[in-house]
Amino acid sequence: MTRHLHADIVVIGGSTGGVAAALAAAKAGKHVILTEETDWIGGQLTSQAVPPDEHPWIEQFGCTASYREFRHRVREYYKQHFPVLPAARSKAHFNPGNALVSSISHEPRAALAVLRDMIAPYVHNGSLTLLEKYLPESADTEGDQIRAVTLRNVDTGEFIVLTGDYFLDATEEGDLLPLAKVEYVTGSESISQTGEPSALQGPADPSDMQAITWCFAIDHIEGEDFTIQKPDQYDFWREYQADFWPDKQLSWMGLVPHTLEPVRYSFFPDGKSFSLWKYRRLIDHTQFAEGAFDSDITVVNWPQNDYWLGPIIDVPAEERAKHLENARQLSLSLLYWMQTEAPRPDGKVGYPGIRLRSDVTGTLDGLAKKPYIRESRRIKAEFTVLEQHISPSCRPDGKPERYEDSVGIGCYRIDLHPSTALRTYVDVSSMPFQIPMGSLIPIRMNNLLAACKNIGTTHITNGCYRLHPVEWNIGEAAGYLAAYCVDQQLTPRDVRNDQVKLKEFQNYLVAKGIELEWPQTHAV
Numbered sequence: 001m002t003r004h005l006h007a008d009i010v011v012i013g014g015s016t017g018g019v020a021a022a023l024a025a026a027k028a029g030k031h032v033i034l035t036e037e038t039d040w041i042g043g044q045l046t047s048q049a050v051p052p053d054e055h056p057w058i059e060q061f062g063c064t065a066s067y068r069e070f071r072h073r074v075r076e077y078y079k080q081h082f083p084v085l086p087a088a089r090s091k092a093h094f095n096p097g098n099a100l101v102s103s104i105s106h107e108p109r110a111a112l113a114v115l116r117d118m119i120a121p122y123v124h125n126g127s128l129t130l131l132e133k134y135l136p137e138s139a140d141t142e143g144d145q146i147r148a149v150t151l152r153n154v155d156t157g158e159f160i161v162l163t164g165d166y167f168l169d170a171t172e173e174g175d176l177l178p179l180a181k182v183e184y185v186t187g188s189e190s191i192s193q194t195g196e197p198s199a200l201q202g203p204a205d206p207s208d209m210q211a212i213t214w215c216f217a218i219d220h221i222e223g224e225d226f227t228i229q230k231p232d233q234y235d236f237w238r239e240y241q242a243d244f245w246p247d248k249q250l251s252w253m254g255l256v257p258h259t260l261e262p263v264r265y266s267f268f269p270d271g272k273s274f275s276l277w278k279y280r281r282l283i284d285h286t287q288f289a290e291g292a293f294d295s296d297i298t299v300v301n302w303p304q305n306d307y308w309l310g311p312i313i314d315v316p317a318e319e320r321a322k323h324l325e326n327a328r329q330l331s332l333s334l335l336y337w338m339q340t341e342a343p344r345p346d347g348k349v350g351y352p353g354i355r356l357r358s359d360v361t362g363t364l365d366g367l368a369k370k371p372y373i374r375e376s377r378r379i380k381a382e383f384t385v386l387e388q389h390i391s392p393s394c395r396p397d398g399k400p401e402r403y404e405d406s407v408g409i410g411c412y413r414i415d416l417h418p419s420t421a422l423r424t425y426v427d428v429s430s431m432p433f434q435i436p437m438g439s440l441i442p443i444r445m446n447n448l449l450a451a452c453k454n455i456g457t458t459h460i461t462n463g464c465y466r467l468h469p470v471e472w473n474i475g476e477a478a479g480y481l482a483a484y485c486v487d488q489q490l491t492p493r494d495v496r497n498d499q500v501k502l503k504e505f506q507n508y509l510v511a512k513g514i515e516l517e518w519p520q521t522h523a524v
Contacts, residue, residue: 002150003160005129007033009482010164012136012149015043016468017452017475018170019115023066024479024512026122030486032479033162034119035131035151038369040362041119043172043452044468046112049215049299049361049368051097051105051280052468055411055432055524058103059093062411062432063469064476065513066118073114074106083289097298098284100275107217107282107297107360108368134160136171139180144446146180166447166482170475172370173313174377174454182445183380186313188419188459196387197394198414198426198460208421208459209313210374211306212323214331216367217282217360219295225352227339233329234336242308244424249330250337254303257415257427265302267338270345276302282360297357301372305331311420313377327371373453374417374466381456382496383438387414390433390461392523403436405496406516407477407509410435410470413524416463430464432518437496440478446491451478473514480509 009025011018014036022034040047052071055062063071075094078084088094097105122128134151137159141147148163169176177184187206191199200208231237240249246262247253252273256263266273277298285293307327312320340350356366363369388394389401391414410433416426439456440449450456453466455474465474481492484505488495495501506516 003158004163005033005160006163007031007129008164008486009166009168009479010149010162011035011168011170011451011479012176013169013171013452014041014132015170015172015452015471015475016045017471017478018043018168019119020066020472020475021168021170021451021479022128023119023122024476025483026119026128028480028483030483031127032122033129033131033164035134035136035162037133037135037154039132040112040369041130041132042108042111042115044372044471046108046115047369048372049108049217050301050372051099051102051282051299053101053412054103054467054469057411057521058469061515061519062409064408064473064515066476067469067472070114070118070472071104073117074104074110077110077114078106083292085287085289088287096283096287097281098278098287099281100278101280105280105282109360109362131160136175136179139176141180144444146445146448149176149179165486166449168449168451168478168482169454170451172373172376172452174379174452176448177377177379177454178314180445180448182442182448184377184454185380186377187311188421194386194458196458196460197391198387198428199458205421206314207311208419208423209311210419211308211417212312212327212374213301213306213372214327214367215299215301215372216331216335217297217299217357218335218354219297219357220351221295221353221355223353224355226355227352228332228336228356231329231332231336233326234333237330237333238337242418242422244418244422249304250334252343255425257425260424266345267342267351297360300331300334305334306417308418308420308422324371328367331367375459375462376453378454378462379442379450379456381439381450382441382443382493383436384456384458385436385439385461385465386458387460390414390430390464392429392431395431400431400433403434405437405502406434406506407437407440407481407514408435408473409433409515409518410465410467410473411524412464412467412470414460414463416460426460426463429523431523432521433464434517435465435470435473435477437477437481437492440474440481441492441496446493449478449482449492451475477509477514480512481505484508
């Protein structure tokens, strides 16, 4: 028997943005349904096992109050539950992993615990219903409205039909868009379409998308042997080298993204090379009492396991499955290579003491529950953010485009990993930017908002709007906007086009701790 549930606001997808959206809508007093295809809400923070990538000012400003609360709770999670040494505990900006890339690098399961705690009051009082292990299967639309979305339980096959006043697509790949026949784009736009300096010369390529990465967590126990069974595709990946890469992909060589110069990495710190061990380290065991952890724990989200041999969006199911399995095999092959053949500074080969930490990712095979998705389907929006709006090379006055309909802010370089058209990095400077409300609103549908990486950006600008604090802000703003529209009996388009209502809503966001403008900063 098919179940039916109704809510004021239905959030399809428990991504980072989806959780922020559901939390905001529940705080605003609305009845909310949040769905998630795995058993871990949080998206890139959790099921994809990617610690936060953030900007240089994150400890002072440049994120929403609720994202700052998330960061604070992560630190308190470790301080409350683990024997953190006094020197580390006393640091105002305690960083569990002391990673090179993040000032609050931590385990995905810690992020999961914090997110579950943050939504717990609303789950317990009945205003937020969480449906885990549900995938959207179809959508019922009438004109420019979504009437219902049908989801399927991935374990039981049970169907459930959700109705609501507003629907938010917070899936990692924009899954609701084709189901609801929402206008959207994928892949790389051409320079003739957008005028962006970094866009494609020649025709657009909808299948040219950023690489995905199947992350995994490891530690290292010297003197032990945790070598995994040789992966099925190891012989292929052991020899594979892309034309734009300076060596085989399974090597310690890579490229500096913004110069494309070859760079040599090291596994452990050697004082000479960039250490991949410290790059995205989740736990620095020296900050904890002896015995708390056997070793550091690090997550492998490295150039060596970026998978770019084909897209997984809008391709036949067999092709999608093939590329997902190839991405898994690449990651397992990287692990096996490191355990058995990787060159060491002492002249030996292999680190058999590398241990796959399946407990960290909550899976049986040790890989993350889902691959890291950098690029989603993107709505055709009321407003699309272009490279010209945020790149300092396009802004003679040294200031980014100012949006009168700002619903938040973010900052990151325009950072595109190699793509499925076998194009190398695109990595250029950007200026701290705003998030325009128009980028959350589809050009036609009236009761749908984008709440994740699926907003109105391009292939290029997605490269800086896809990171954790920005995605959180997008989702939070979408949640509050949907709640405001329910209260006011307006559409998001109505709010954006009415200066009085727009200002009233923006004041509401500010009162909720969402920053709409940057202070004086500089490009990154």
